[in-house]
Amino acid sequence: xxxxxxxLDNNATxxxxxxxxxxxxxxxxxxxxxxxxxxxxxxxxxxxxxKAREQVKDFIGAKDAKEIIFTASGSEGDNMAIRGILExxxxxxxxxxxxxxxPAVLNLFKYFEKQGYEVTYLSVDSKGNLDLNxxxxxxxxxxxxxxxxxANNETGVILPVEKAAKIVKQKNPKTKVHVDxxxxxxxxxxxxxxxxxxLLTIAGHxxxxxxxxxxxxxxxxTLLPAFVIGGHQERGKRAxxxxxxxxxxxxxxxEIAKNSLEYEMNEVKRLRDKLENGIxxxxxxxxxxGSTTNRVPNTTNIGxxxxxxxxxxxxxxxxxxxxxxxxxxxxxxxxxxHVLKSMGVPFEALHGSIRFSLSRFTTxxxxxxxLKVLPDVIFKLNKISPYQRELKALEEAHKR
Amino acid sequence: xWDYTDKVMxxxxxxxxxxxxxxxxxxxxxxxxxCGDALKLYLKVDDNGVITDAKFQTFGCGSAVASSSxxxxxxxxxxxxxxxxxxxxxxxDALGGLPPQKMHCSVMGHEALESAIANYKGEDAATHxxxxxxxxxxxxxxxxxxxxxxxxxxxxxxxxxxxxxxxGACGQCHVAIQKIIDExxxxxxxxxxxxxxxTQLVLKINxxxxxxxxxxxxxxxxxxxxxxVKDNKVFVSLxxxxxxxxxxxxxxxNFVEASLKEHISPDIEVVEV
Numbered sequence: 001x002x003x004x005x006x007x008l009d010n011n012a013t014x015x016x017x018x019x020x021x022x023x024x025x026x027x028x029x030x031x032x033x034x035x036x037x038x039x040x041x042x043x044x045x046x047x048x049x050x051k052a053r054e055q056v057k058d059f060i061g062a063k064d065a066k067e068i069i070f071t072a073s074g075s076e077g078d079n080m081a082i083r084g085i086l087e088x089x090x091x092x093x094x095x096x097x098x099x100x101x102x103p104a105v106l107n108l109f110k111y112f113e114k115q116g117y118e119v120t121y122l123s124v125d126s127k128g129n130l131d132l133n134x135x136x137x138x139x140x141x142x143x144x145x146x147x148x149x150x151a152n153n154e155t156g157v158i159l160p161v162e163k164a165a166k167i168v169k170q171k172n173p174k175t176k177v178h179v180d181x182x183x184x185x186x187x188x189x190x191x192x193x194x195x196x197x198x199l200l201t202i203a204g205h206x207x208x209x210x211x212x213x214x215x216x217x218x219x220x221x222t223l224l225p226a227f228v229i230g231g232h233q234e235r236g237k238r239a240x241x242x243x244x245x246x247x248x249x250x251x252x253x254x255e256i257a258k259n260s261l262e263y264e265m266n267e268v269k270r271l272r273d274k275l276e277n278g279i280x281x282x283x284x285x286x287x288x289x290g291s292t293t294n295r296v297p298n299t300t301n302i303g304x305x306x307x308x309x310x311x312x313x314x315x316x317x318x319x320x321x322x323x324x325x326x327x328x329x330x331x332x333x334x335x336x337x338h339v340l341k342s343m344g345v346p347f348e349a350l351h352g353s354i355r356f357s358l359s360r361f362t363t364x365x366x367x368x369x370x371l372k373v374l375p376d377v378i379f380k381l382n383k384i385s386p387y388q389r390e391l392k393a394l395e396e397a398h399k400r
Numbered sequence: 401x402w403d404y405t406d407k408v409m410x411x412x413x414x415x416x417x418x419x420x421x422x423x424x425x426x427x428x429x430x431x432x433x434x435c436g437d438a439l440k441l442y443l444k445v446d447d448n449g450v451i452t453d454a455k456f457q458t459f460g461c462g463s464a465v466a467s468s469s470x471x472x473x474x475x476x477x478x479x480x481x482x483x484x485x486x487x488x489x490x491x492x493d494a495l496g497g498l499p500p501q502k503m504h505c506s507v508m509g510h511e512a513l514e515s516a517i518a519n520y521k522g523e524d525a526a527t528h529x530x531x532x533x534x535x536x537x538x539x540x541x542x543x544x545x546x547x548x549x550x551x552x553x554x555x556x557x558x559x560x561x562x563x564x565x566x567x568g569a570c571g572q573c574h575v576a577i578q579k580i581i582d583e584x585x586x587x588x589x590x591x592x593x594x595x596x597x598x599t600q601l602v603l604k605i606n607x608x609x610x611x612x613x614x615x616x617x618x619x620x621x622x623x624x625x626x627x628x629v630k631d632n633k634v635f636v637s638l639x640x641x642x643x644x645x646x647x648x649x650x651x652x653x654n655f656v657e658a659s660l661k662e663h664i665s666p667d668i669e670v671v672e673v
Binding site for chain 2: 315351
């Protein structure tokens, strides 16, 4: 490992904000009481949990803190929402999602498809945008739930979930709308209260809280059976003694994220654009995958044509640069990114697609360093490619 | 993060023999842009059939580049005949091993080498196109699958995916792949009975009788007993209903002998005592 690490993989996970860590610390060895206890020692811990619930509520713009259920992860939130809705609406056998969801939702839908549900997988265009007409035409009397991601983890493209929720309700007011906001949270403002969204999932570790904590928003009046049966915790919907330090951490992270939105949308975006423009300008076989206008401010997905993603990541890693790839080789599966494939990204760019995702901790100096060393890595790898003629043509075109 | 050996890392960081050879004696190709890895191998061969130079160009991951790179090192100085004996396992071994999910990179190296040798010998590589393709997603032919399964003693579907990529996408060919694995496995289990000790052979015969033959006969109220084994002759006695059955000679030839031939060796002859 090189000494200096430039971490541009914040869509995978983020550093726990030291301020968040500080807020959590007392709840391990000092304030370790059970929030359900009658004594004051536990009672003060219960207050901390409720404060965190308020912080999450404010962060996503919910009406009432009662609408927040703490979970252990984004995947758990997705499962609790979708499985719960289907359990509460057993007579409805149609469900809708998109082709570009995170596996947490996509594989759950595939599971229900095997169980006999009719599933509509909505397509996206070459920019990664959803067709709202297709959505509108898909919703029927029999549709139990529509689950949409707010922002795509690989491209950062934002889906119009508020509009989509409205369309769903116009077609069938009884159909529930779940939004997987794991990649949107902390990057764009969330405000669920005046929308038609019924359920919304966030994950702590994408917003500088630690791994192992998340939250599900359940709009008042949404019938959701218990996900974990047992005690009364989380209003009986998720039994089990609360993970107090992590809940406190998530609350703090939400508070900071809300206050950092301005910075994300201006400064982080500026650095992302600088990185993206710099690469496109200096590397002739690079092009951006997905919409560049309708995107979260921290993400860029760049396809390096005719070279392979894992090889790029390995060479960047040697220089201390952390990114990720939609290439098949990195995942252990043999299939390249289902997201980029759904967008119709051609094979020569698909396999060499690299995602850079910044955070509020990314510095200008780091971006300058990447811009300095990355082109030479790509040019070195281009020399290994069997597609010299194609690369030459791209180089010529880039000069003009 | 893959658990790559130092050797793999050395080869993808500093690949040897990258590029094209001008006027090569042979060019071999494997993989494609669609599959996510592709390899072009160039050989220069002298009048004595010795490979004097080898170069490569690879589109692929770290282990694909490392496999190509180490292959070119292995090839230099070999005769074409020697080169034709290189297996994908030897390529992987030269790198100190590859993660199981990456074995297909060594297979790709081997395929490119085969293609280059065919090209050198003037054989029409295009004949391969007529072959039956089992995995349409990754264009894996039946013969490529059989070769990978046989050479590497692959015994399950996941292994085959790791080595050939076949079946790794849509999954429609899983049944066909499993059939090939089973077929080869069955064939391997059949051994030359002349090389077996009598005890081994008796145990094997008894096993087949107990597992495959007796249960069927018992269904009809019959049974069978192994009496003796001499060379390729198996002496049995039919019991119960079988004994008095007028079709017993039929049962003996078409069922008992056929089962033993199928599971052990076609040389076996069954005699009733």
